[in-house]
Amino acid sequence: MRIAVDAMGGDFAPRTVIEGALAAADRLSIGITLVGPSDLVEREVHSFKKVRHLNIEIADAPDVIAMGESSLALRRKPRSSIGVAADLVARGEAAAMVTAGNTGAAVLAARMALGMLPGVDRPALATTIPTLGGRAVLLDSGANLECRPSNLVQFAAMGAVYARAILGIGAPRVALLSIGEEETKGTELTREAHRLLKAEREDFVGNLEARDLFSGKADVIVCEGITGNIALKVGEGLVDAVEKLLHRELHRSWAGRLGLRLAVRAFRGFRRRVDYSEYGGAPLLGVSGLCIVGHGRSSAKAIGNAVAMAHRLASGDLIEALAHDLTPTQVG
Amino acid sequence: MRIAVDAMGGDFAPRTVIEGALAAADRLSIGITLVGPSDLVEREVHSFKKVRHLNIEIADAPDVIAMGESSLALRRKPRSSIGVAADLVARGEAAAMVTAGNTGAAVLAARMALGMLPGVDRPALATTIPTLGGRAVLLDSGANLECRPSNLVQFAAMGAVYARAILGIGAPRVALLSIGEEETKGTELTREAHRLLKAEREDFVGNLEARDLFSGKADVIVCEGITGNIALKVGEGLVDAVEKLLHRELHRSWAGRLGLRLAVRAFRGFRRRVDYSEYGGAPLLGVSGLCIVGHGRSSAKAIGNAVAMAHRLASGDLIEALAHDLTPTQVG
Numbered sequence: 024m025r026i027a028v029d030a031m032g033g034d035f036a037p038r039t040v041i042e043g044a045l046a047a048a049d050r051l052s053i054g055i056t057l058v059g060p061s062d063l064v065e066r067e068v069h070s071f072k073k074v075r076h077l078n079i080e081i082a083d084a085p086d087v088i089a090m091g092e093s094s095l096a097l098r099r100k101p102r103s104s105i106g107v108a109a110d111l112v113a114r115g116e117a118a119a120m121v122t123a124g125n126t127g128a129a130v131l132a133a134r135m136a137l138g139m140l141p142g143v144d145r146p147a148l149a150t151t152i153p154t155l156g157g158r159a160v161l162l163d164s165g166a167n168l169e170c171r172p173s174n175l176v177q178f179a180a181m182g183a184v185y186a187r188a189i190l191g192i193g194a195p196r197v198a199l200l201s202i203g204e205e206e207t208k209g210t211e212l213t214r215e216a217h218r219l220l221k222a223e224r225e226d227f228v229g230n231l232e233a234r235d236l237f238s239g240k241a242d243v244i245v246c247e248g249i250t251g252n253i254a255l256k257v258g259e260g261l262v263d264a265v266e267k268l269l270h271r272e273l274h275r276s277w278a279g280r281l282g283l284r285l286a287v288r289a290f291r292g293f294r295r296r297v298d299y300s301e302y303g304g305a306p307l308l309g310v311s312g313l314c315i316v317g318h319g320r321s322s323a324k325a326i327g328n329a330v331a332m333a334h335r336l337a338s339g340d341l342i343e344a345l346a347h348d349l350t351p352t353q354v355g
Numbered sequence: 356m357r358i359a360v361d362a363m364g365g366d367f368a369p370r371t372v373i374e375g376a377l378a379a380a381d382r383l384s385i386g387i388t389l390v391g392p393s394d395l396v397e398r399e400v401h402s403f404k405k406v407r408h409l410n411i412e413i414a415d416a417p418d419v420i421a422m423g424e425s426s427l428a429l430r431r432k433p434r435s436s437i438g439v440a441a442d443l444v445a446r447g448e449a450a451a452m453v454t455a456g457n458t459g460a461a462v463l464a465a466r467m468a469l470g471m472l473p474g475v476d477r478p479a480l481a482t483t484i485p486t487l488g489g490r491a492v493l494l495d496s497g498a499n500l501e502c503r504p505s506n507l508v509q510f511a512a513m514g515a516v517y518a519r520a521i522l523g524i525g526a527p528r529v530a531l532l533s534i535g536e537e538e539t540k541g542t543e544l545t546r547e548a549h550r551l552l553k554a555e556r557e558d559f560v561g562n563l564e565a566r567d568l569f570s571g572k573a574d575v576i577v578c579e580g581i582t583g584n585i586a587l588k589v590g591e592g593l594v595d596a597v598e599k600l601l602h603r604e605l606h607r608s609w610a611g612r613l614g615l616r617l618a619v620r621a622f623r624g625f626r627r628r629v630d631y632s633e634y635g636g637a638p639l640l641g642v643s644g645l646c647i648v649g650h651g652r653s654s655a656k657a658i659g660n661a662v663a664m665a666h667r668l669a670s671g672d673l674i675e676a677l678a679h680d681l682t683p684t685q686v687g
Contacts, residue, residue: 091537155596168534168542202500202584205423210500210581233588237596249542250585252534256565257589264487264569265597 025080026333027117030059030067031087031104032124033321040123041067043326045074050327051334054078056117058108060085082107090319094127097135105129109136112312119313119333121304123321129314130166130307137312140342142349145170146309147178148248148316149185150255151302156239160186161200163245164305165252166316172215175199175245177349179220179227181308182243184348188341190242197224198231198241200250206230212247220245303328306336308345313337357412358665359449362391362399363419363436364456365653372455373399375658377406382659383666386410388449390440392417414439422651426459429467437461441468444644451645451665453636455653461646462498462639469644472674474681477502478641479510480580480648481517482587483634488571492518493532495577496637497584498648504547507531507577509681511552511559513640514575516680520673522574529556530563530573532582538562544579552577635660638668640677645669 028044030037037059045068048055057064061083068074068081084107086100097106105128111117113136122129130146139146147163162178162185163170179197186195199217201209206217209230220227231241236254246254303325304317313336317329360376362369369391377400380387389396393415400406400413416439418432429438437460443449445468454461462478471478479495494510494517495502511529518527531549533541538549541562552559563573568586578586635657636649645668649661 091535091539093539155599165534200585202497202581203423207423207425232592233585234592234595236589236592238592249534250582253532253565253582254585254589257568257586258593260564260566260568260570261590261593262597263566265594267487 024334024337025054025056025117026330026337027056027058027082027108027111027120028326028330029104029108029120029122029124030057030064031084032122032129033317033326034090034319035321036123037064037067039321039323040326042071043321043323044330045071045077045079046323047327047330047334048077048079051331053334054080055330056080056082056111058082058084058104058111059087082111084108088125088128090125092125092128094125094131097128097131103128103132106132106136109133109314112314113137118337119315121315121317121326121329121333123304123317123319123326123329126165126316129316133307133310133312133314137310137314140309140311140346140349143177143181143309145174145177146307147174147181148251148305149182149308150251150305151190152237152255152258154237154239158190159239159242159244160190161236161244161246161251161255162308163248163251164255165248166307167247168249170212170247172212172219175212175216175247176219176223177309178245179224179243180349181345182245183226184345185306185308185341186242188339188344189336192242195226195242196228196240197226197243197245198228200233200236200244200246200254201230202232204230204232216245303330303332306332306341311342311346313342356666356669357386357388357449358662358669359388359390359414359440359443359452360658360662361436361440361452361454361456362389362396363416364454364461365649365658366422366651367653368455369396369399371653371655372658374403375653375655376453376662377403377409377411378655379659379662379666380409380411383663385666386412387662388412388414388443390414390416390436390443391419414443416440420457420460422457424457424460426457426463429460429463435460435464438464438468441465441646444646445469450669451647453647453649453658453661453665455636455649455651455658455661458497458648461648465639465642465644465646469642469646472641472643472678472681475509475513475641477506477509478639479506479513480583480637481514481640482583482637483522484569484587484590486569486571490522491571491574491576492522493568493576493578493583493587494640495580495583496587497580498639499579500581502544502579504544504551507544507548507579508551508555509641510577511556511575512681513677514577515558516677517638517640517673518574520671520676521668524574527558527574528560528572529558529575529577530560532565532568532576532578532586533562534564536562536564548577635662635664638664638673643674643678645674
């Protein structure tokens, strides 16, 4: 198996991305195609030791789309690393692509190169989150900032397939992230999406309040991309803040210092469960091929885990399962 | 001073609300007008001991608007507890109102009874949040689910006044909660709001990513009500989850059990800083009078703190300061 990695994507690219990709190639014994300006990528690869035995190829992509650029930059830069990586998947030269670059550009590149699965209008980023009971999948976590109610219904269908196939949840419960549990509460979008989900899905358990996101009351949580993205990032930021404040509080007292090492060790156990770098990235569901989008701040470890996720998803039959459950004739 | 308290508002009304209001009347030596069906409220009041010396009045309001009802129920129920409480403030018979009831109905009742300050189209709930550096104010945290860019500019002006007058921050930095730091990122709403804020406010420091909400990078954080509400509730839920998981992790090992009591004590210090019940509620800024909206799950302590907040704000000249800074002639 071969995975295409956008060597230029993310805040610490190319070095950190290449480091993580090389480590994954070694650990998983898979082929990696690094996509970026070939001179630069080649130089970086050779600065690492013990790379000769690895199955590494380089695909030249002289253009780079920066994190702050509009996704439309893809049209002006047909040979961007993100676009070339998507093309490799479309041509079957890679089983999946991984990028920690510009999310908007990744979504557009994947849509253009791979096309959409039948019955899906828009793709969604599916992020696995920890809950008190285990794990859940939140989508969309940022592929589409604004959505229509019918998009959320499609996200529910894709999320349910993902929860069964990847998270191993037999009968996933689907919920809609909203401002109150009552179906009369929320925006125009959530009220109409609630109505549609209730009518179309037996596994729909209603609205989920944001305070219950990590409670384990639902296995598949659907929302508009801006909402999902903000919910996840608030969570990330708060876990950081808790860690800092816990240190500070514990340092205040002599007794605290004694307990510090024990508490920090315990907290680390929890932190691992919310740390995106453990999951590596989120698959873009709904496109006709595998695309994993990593966090912009991905470390080498996070890139390695994103490649491992790509490998795992490509080894299964996720795309086939999605296509099977989403074909319009299945609805109703 | 006299504060009107909606005795029927919140998940644990009327008993818990009345308990908190009585305690605040005692502690602060102020008058409280409890608003609700008089028979019921009177019976509850007399079930508490040592109430005779307190300055308590009851304003009869036979109707109740339930948490799940549309705010339009106010029109069908002109003598609801939430509506009568707002009328008491409008008539000058109370210096402020406090409710932990239906937020939508509270916002509508306050707008109808009190009117808006000149130059403000919509009011905003201003929630104080803890940061690594101290405190910040987030608005709107749920008064308006959907907003226009110009609303966010008015929220910025109100938030800056609030941060100076109430949080004691000399030169507050104003930021816009969005999906990325770059001004090209975000929804149509946030992009246009960014443009307006940049043009109109010298204290605008740009977009704030949700992961930096608790970082202390801004003192006034503006956003649409649905976004603010979800951001805060994710925070609440995560702090709950951290506490449960910390307990669970610590119980796993013998060494953990030893450190448990120390760590939990330390965590409580942090938790107090994010616990809404410590702040009691959020003032509804932009209406021409004081209205404090508490959390639906308010405990007696939270109600007491909301009354204390009402007392503090009514003792200052917040409304005058807002009116002064917001009059349209001041702009530009």
